[in-house]
Amino acid sequence: QVQLVESGGGLVQTGGSLRLSCAASGRSFSGYVMGWFRQAPGKEREFVAAIAWSGGLINYADSMKGRFTISRDNAGNTVYLQMTNLKPEDTAVYSCAARFGTVAYNRHLYRYWGQGTQVTVSS
Numbered sequence: 001q002v003q004l005v006e007s008g009g010g011l012v013q014t015g016g017s018l019r020l021s022c023a024a025s026g027r028s029f030s031g032y033v034m035g036w037f038r039q040a041p042g043k044e045r046e047f048v049a050a051i052a053w054s055g056g057l058i059n060y061a062d063s064m065k066g067r068f069t070i071s072r073d074n075a076g077n078t079v080y081l082q083m084t085n086l087k088p089e090d091t092a093v094y095s096c097a098a099r100f101g102t103v104a105y106n107r108h109l110y111r112y113w114g115q116g117t118q119v120t121v122s123s
Contacts, residue, residue, distance in 0.1 A: 002024075002025070002027050003023075003026050003114075004024050004098060005114055006020060006116060007022075007023075008021050009094060009117030011120045012119070012121055012122070013122050014086065015085055017082070017085075019083070020036070020117060020119075022034065022078065022079045022096030022114055023077065029053075030074075031053050031100055032100050033051065033053065033099050033100070033101060033104065035051075035097045035103075036050070036079075036081045036094060036096055036097075040089075040091060040092040040093075043092075047061050047105045048061055048081065049061065050104065051071065051072050052102070053074065057103050058070055058103070067083065068083050069081070069084075070082075079096055081094065081096075083119070087121060088123045091119060093118050094119050095115070
């Protein structure tokens with residue numbers, strides 16, 4: 001059974017940092033793209049970042065460029081999202097997801113999903 005389990009969320013002040021982790025298990029993730037998405041209350045789930053299996057191809061949503069960094073540890077089947085200079089508008093539930101193939105922005109193309117972790121940025 002495939003599982004993606006996020007951790008590292010919490011409450012942080014504006015300008016602060018958090019590091020999210022997503023531990024994947026239940027199958028080989030060789031060749032899988034890992035992505036992060038977020039969903040704020042009353043809004044649709046949106047793309048944050050994604051990283052290819054090799055780590056050679058990474059994409060970020062424009063509003064996260066320069067503040068968020070995605071990385072992965074293939075040996076440990078873990079993907080990370082380092083978030084810096086956080087803003088109140090970053091408040092959301094952050095979820096990781098996996099898909100086989102190329103990096104994609106469209107959430108509907110991801111097959112496996114975690115339950116999410118809450119990130120709250122206070123002003």
